[in-house]
Amino acid sequence: MNGTFRVGNLFGIPFYVNVSWFLVLGLVTWQYGGALANLFPALGPVVPWMLGLFTALLLFASVLAHELGHSWVAIKQGIGVKSISLFLFGGLANLERESKTPAEAFWVAIAGPLVSLLLSGLLAAIGIGAGLSGPPAAIVGLLASINLVLALFNLIPGLPLDGGNILKAIVWKITGNPYKGVIFASRVGQIIGWIAIATGLFGGQIWNLVIGWFLLQNAGQSAQYATVQNQLAGLTAADAVTAQSPIVPENLSLREFANNYVIGNAQNWRRFLVTDDAGQLVGAIDLDDLKTIPTGTWPQVLVKELVKPIEFSTTVKPELSLLEVVTLLEQLKVQELPVIRENGVLVGLVEKAEIARLLQKRAEADPA
Ligand SMILES: [Zn+2]
Structure with a gap:
């Protein structure tokens, strides 16, 4: 992808960030720093922004943990991870190949959302159990909800999201044909994409429009690709x-x-x-x-x-x-x-x- 550069290695996996990542880092720091400054005037003029930056970095650490979840299961299956990248809205673990069985594909797909859910639960427990208050409680609470959103959003059952990959694995298991799984999950992704666009247009939700467009683009492509693969697999x-x-x-x-x-x-x-x-x-x-x-x-x-x-x-x-x-x-x-x-x-x-x-x-x- 354009504007992506390597930051280093993470457990031996090349780790990249896209320049758009800095935009989000800045926006989150600004938004959350501002919110903290309003909520806790006693913090003074500088500390809220530093806490905002800290929260933004933890947000990306959450995305990274999600991608490491996918990567870890893939590596356990003997699949190499070529890279992990962070960009505008999320991350991507670039795997060397697909899983060989539907069960393995299922576990690779669900591992990311499971990590996010686990982190969310853990953070919520810390927030409550440790009796935090003030800015630490606010930050921990925010990160808990961000990880929950990460898990739930990615579980939307349309390709290219994790939920789509889970659906693909299930249809693959039932039909015995991985391409049918991809085609089905892509179609569902397209339907969800259209619903998101419709609600975006009529409800004035700009994010729904963006997400809908993203789903339509990617799901359409993977459906086409899988249709060709399916035909090719049936011929010699x-x-x-x-x-x-x-x-x-x-x-x-x-x-x-x-x-x-x-x-x-x-x-x-x-x-x-x-x-x-x-x-x-x-x-x-x-x-x-x-x-x-x-x-x-x-x-x-x-x-x-x-x-x-x-x-x-x-x-x-x-x-x-x-x-x-x-x-x-x-x-x-x-x-x-x-x-x-x-x-x-x-x-x-x-x-x-x-x-x-x-x-x-x-x-x-x-x-x-
Ligand atoms: Zn994921």
Whole structure:
């Protein structure tokens, strides 16, 4: 995120704050310092502002504790935490990956609100049990209610909030499909977003408008993303192999190659994969290399004489799920990968563009 910088490490997790955080720090200090100055005139002119700043910092410590709650459970599940960031309204624990089971996802999601609830209860107990009065009682009371609000707000059952993730885990458990969980929780997030916007518009609540907009933005995105993931998970590499993959047998003459493969090939392939008699990949031939051979000798020269070795970072099996293929394409930053059977026979290429076309076609055939 823009304007975010690293402050240090927290239990080995890189810790970032966004510049908007200083705005909130200033606002809370100003507001709460002012309130304390009014409530307790005996404090004089400086102390209320220092207490305001102190309270603002504890507020952020509360948000941080919430994020550490998520992080701790994630780490227990063997999931790395890439970073924790604080920004305008809250925090974010950036996890390396998702949980593998719905139960694990449930615990990661609920851990943050549980920490906030626990802190709220603890602070309330201290406030009452220790018989505090004056500014300390006011500060402890405020922090107790802030932590309660943190817990309750985050439990709203729509993605991207924790409550949405809890709902996702429950639907995942029931349906056995994590993407259905995301889609359902996103839809609920969108509904809550619209309700917040409606109440914001008619009730004049600007915060409801902001929260509603935030929910709609994020829930819409995650629903779309999960819909695609769900489709991809239901397909395999074999389903997406480019129908006329550029594959040519090595024992063909250049003349036959030109006539039957190059002339009139609609995709304008510039490079063809070359296979031996057993169908195994032996290398590639570039159309540019044809130019180095006089046209007259093409009937006598075989494709195999122009073959160059080819390096693919990896190959995929036909039965690999398309979701994993796409993940590989993204990770390796390549446009295509060869699909090769267990016995080494080359099936064809899976291309990013072709996968996109396939999804498009399915979306048109079955508008959900
Ligand atoms: Zn949370």
